[in-house]
Amino acid sequence: MQLAFEYAIVSVRLEDYEAAIGTFERMLVFAPELARVRLELGVLYFRLGSFDTARVHLEIARDDAAPGSELANTADTYLAAIEKAEEPAKFGGAIVVGGRYQTNANAGPGDSLLNLNGFPVLLNPDASGSPDWNAFISGGVHGSVDLGNQGDLFEADLLFYGSRYADIHRLDNELAELNFGPSFNMGRFDLYNARLGFYGIVGGARLDNENYYAQLGGGAKFEYLPDIKSSVNARMEIRRRWFYDSLNYPTVSNRDGYQVLGKLTYFYQLADALQLRGQVMGDYESAEVGYEENWELGVAAGGTVIFASPLQALNYPWAFDLEAGYIRREYADPDGFNSFTQAERDNEFWLRGILTVPVREDVAFAFTSEIHRLQSNYETRQYSNGLGMVSVVKTF
Numbered sequence: 496m497q498l499a500f501e502y503a504i505v506s507v508r509l510e511d512y513e514a515a516i517g518t519f520e521r522m523l524v525f526a527p528e529l530a531r532v533r534l535e536l537g538v539l540y541f542r543l544g545s546f547d548t549a550r551v552h553l554e555i556a557r558d559d560a561a562p563g564s565e566l567a568n569t570a571d572t573y574l575a576a577i578e579k580a581e582e583p584a585k586f587g588g589a590i591v592v593g594g595r596y597q598t599n600a601n602a603g604p605g606d607s608l609l610n611l612n613g614f615p616v617l618l619n620p621d622a623s624g625s626p627d628w629n630a631f632i633s634g635g636v637h638g639s640v641d642l643g644n645q646g647d648l649f650e651a652d653l654l655f656y657g658s659r660y661a662d663i664h665r666l667d668n669e670l671a672e673l674n675f676g677p678s679f680n681m682g683r684f685d686l687y688n689a690r691l692g693f694y695g696i697v698g699g700a701r702l703d704n705e706n707y708y709a710q711l712g713g714g715a716k717f718e719y720l721p722d723i724k725s726s727v728n729a730r731m732e733i734r735r736r737w738f739y740d741s742l743n744y745p746t747v748s749n750r751d752g753y754q755v756l757g758k759l760t761y762f763y764q765l766a767d768a769l770q771l772r773g774q775v776m777g778d779y780e781s782a783e784v785g786y787e788e789n790w791e792l793g794v795a796a797g798g799t800v801i802f803a804s805p806l807q808a809l810n811y812p813w814a815f816d817l818e819a820g821y822i823r824r825e826y827a828d829p830d831g832f833n834s835f836t837q838a839e840r841d842n843e844f845w846l847r848g849i850l851t852v853p854v855r856e857d858v859a860f861a862f863t864s865e866i867h868r869l870q871s872n873y874e875t876r877q878y879s880n881g882l883g884m885v886s887v888v889k890t891f
Contacts, residue, residue: 512539512687530560542682588635596884597627631658656670671698671700712734789825814850818845848864849861858890
């Protein structure tokens with residue numbers, strides 16, 4: 496029996512769940528009273544999405560175990576997870592409200608005297624980099640409905656953002672995006688702890704109290720937990736965007752076209768209180784004119800550390816997140832205003848730190864600091880920006 500148990504545990508670690516289940520089931524034939532085996536079977540059936548079978552084994556394991564023991568508590572944890580997973584509809588999200596100061600809110604060049612096509616040009620003060628404050632609200636809402644087929648779901652996500660500036664009102668903006676579609680449990684293909692989803696995209700944005708763009712598109716996402724410490728998230732999307740000219744933005748319709756983007760993120764739990772992540776991303780944007788058509792490739796790396804609150808009045812642990820990133824961007828054709836011969840080439844860098852201070856289970860303060868730098872062969876595009884932000888996060 497001991498040898499069979501050890502064989503089954505090795506099978507679990509190798510993710511050969513069927514072999515492990517077969518071994519545990521045979522053990523129950525000889526010793527049906529083994530609560531530990533019942534627990535292991537319940538956990539395995541839970542991983543496979545067979546919640547009814549998992550519940551039977553977990554309830555027997557809990558009832559046979561000593562009250563308050565680790566085994567009983569583990570069984571209760573999985574039974575509670577089954578109850579939550581079997582809810583036909585789930586709903587949750589977060590709302591963020593805050594204020595932000597930027598040293599260069601309009602991403603303008605630091606110098607007002609520029610060299611354009613070999614000639615000195617003095618920029619209008621409104622075009623140079625200017626500091627400003629803004630207040631904002633943002634959020635995300637996620638909902639899902641169980642399709643009743645081996646863990647398949649229909650999911651929807653609503654993202655929104657709105658901002659108002661103290662001085663540069665032409666930057667006032669609102670945007671919203673809705674993603675919706677099915678996601679499938681990949682356990683049916685022996686790829687456990689994985690989901691594949693497809694979704695439609697509809698959204699738009701306003702800028703300076705005018706319509707700025709509208710978009711329609713679709714995407715695919717893949718989420719996978721290869722082991723207890725790692726997770727992988729991949730997305731690929733395509734969107735058709737229509738831009739609208741306005742008084743302050745009279746030529747943005749030149750950007751009409753398709754956007755294709757992809758992102759791959761890997762998370763690794765290095766320790767109980769430290770999670771690391773790495774990300775690669777790519778983006779291609781077609782446009783009506785060549786000097787707006789561009790592609791970009793980027794990388795980012797970061798980590799989040801959890802630590803005990805240094806303030807006695809606040810009992811919840813704090814979190815500090817640090818991220819650094821780089822993007823290379825190249826445009827198809829020269830923009831004659833800047834150069835008759837060279838297309839734009841950009842290098843974008845950022846370093847961001849976020850301190851999160853929970854005051855309740857569902858409410859936290861976040862303090863963000865960021866340094867952003869864009870280097871370009873076009874002097875009108877170069878800028879540096881420092882950012883400080885305080886926000887309140889409410890989850891539900």
